[in-house]
Amino acid sequence: MKSVFLIWKDINDGMWHPVAKLTRDDGVYRFNYTLGANHPNFNPLPRMEDKSKVYVSIELFAFFRNRLLPHNRPEFRKILSWSDMFKETYDELDMLSITGGARQTDEFRVIAQPQLLDDEYKIRFYISGISHLEDANVERVNKLGQGEKLQFEFEEDNIYDCNAVLATTVDEDKLKVGYCPRYFNCDIKALMKNKVLKGYELRVVKVNVEAPTPYRLLCEFSTKWPKGFMPLMSQDYLAHTKHEKTVVV
Structure with missing residues (x-):
């Protein structure tokens, strides 16, 4: 099903x-x-x-x-x-x-x-908002490698969406590469704030340099599925x- x-x-x-x-x-x-x-x-x-x-x-x-x-x-x-x-x-x-x-x-x-598979919460999605990035950020997106790790940060001062979840690189620059689709924000924030969980993975699945920006960066988020957690x-x-x-x- x-x-x-x-x-x-x-x-x-x-x-x-x-x-x-x-x-x-x-x-x-x-x-x-x-x-x-x-x-x-x-x-x-x-x-x-x-x-x-x-x-x-x-x-x-x-x-x-x-x-x-x-x-x-x-x-x-x-x-x-x-x-x-x-x-x-x-x-x-x-x-x-x-x-x-x-x-x-x-x-x-x-x-x-989201489906419970092997005790994991796992979703794939295209990163949003790439078309609004600065040229340097878009260039960094285009150079991301398959399997490269990214990270999420809460952007509570976002004037358009107080629940915004920002995606960045994990290096010292923490360069902005876009946003989590807003309809997954509540799940992502609830899981990241869950004290029982030790962490999560946000990795690049594919970078499509020749594609329009809505299809540019495909990522996968995964973490353990907490007991009793109800998605969406x-x-x-x-x-x-x-x-x-x-x-x-």
Whole structure:
């Protein structure tokens, strides 16, 4: 079983809200809204307007399928390579969660639900904000090596996001290379502040010098999974309705 969340940005305040969950189990896709969908400015997806229902399909829903590049497009191989994925093991939900499934026509992103594997919390993501860096910082990003260690720092004086988590090099200069995607900030901060944990690893998976900045730096964060830890934990991630009606589409 694998799950991802659909998050939506309210353009009025720039905040991201989890509005739905997509799960694949034994080849069957299940889509349900979360409590975050109660936001007054959020409109349900077309043909899935009833927030109290669970929508089931043997095929990936068109809303998500349209966020993936067709395999016959030249760009598909580039995205696959940038995301450190292989055609033989390609997974639609993995691709959506790593790239975010972003489209210029709306304010939605897809993020993975972290899974407990071998007592570890592990997530992969592209570092955000590289396009806003100084030239010297971008040059340093381009020279990062595969497996190179980075570190996170809290940037609580950030005027745009008080929960911002900054990524830097580990050398004396501690050069800024970007930010953790803001929808993972709460998890990262909770894990880094957990006194039971001895540390974490933030390593470079791949640097794509020829790629646009949103796909430039792919990283992986990992640490031990504390006992009782619940990832992405807020009321907005919970199912919209306890006793949902199932609709096959």
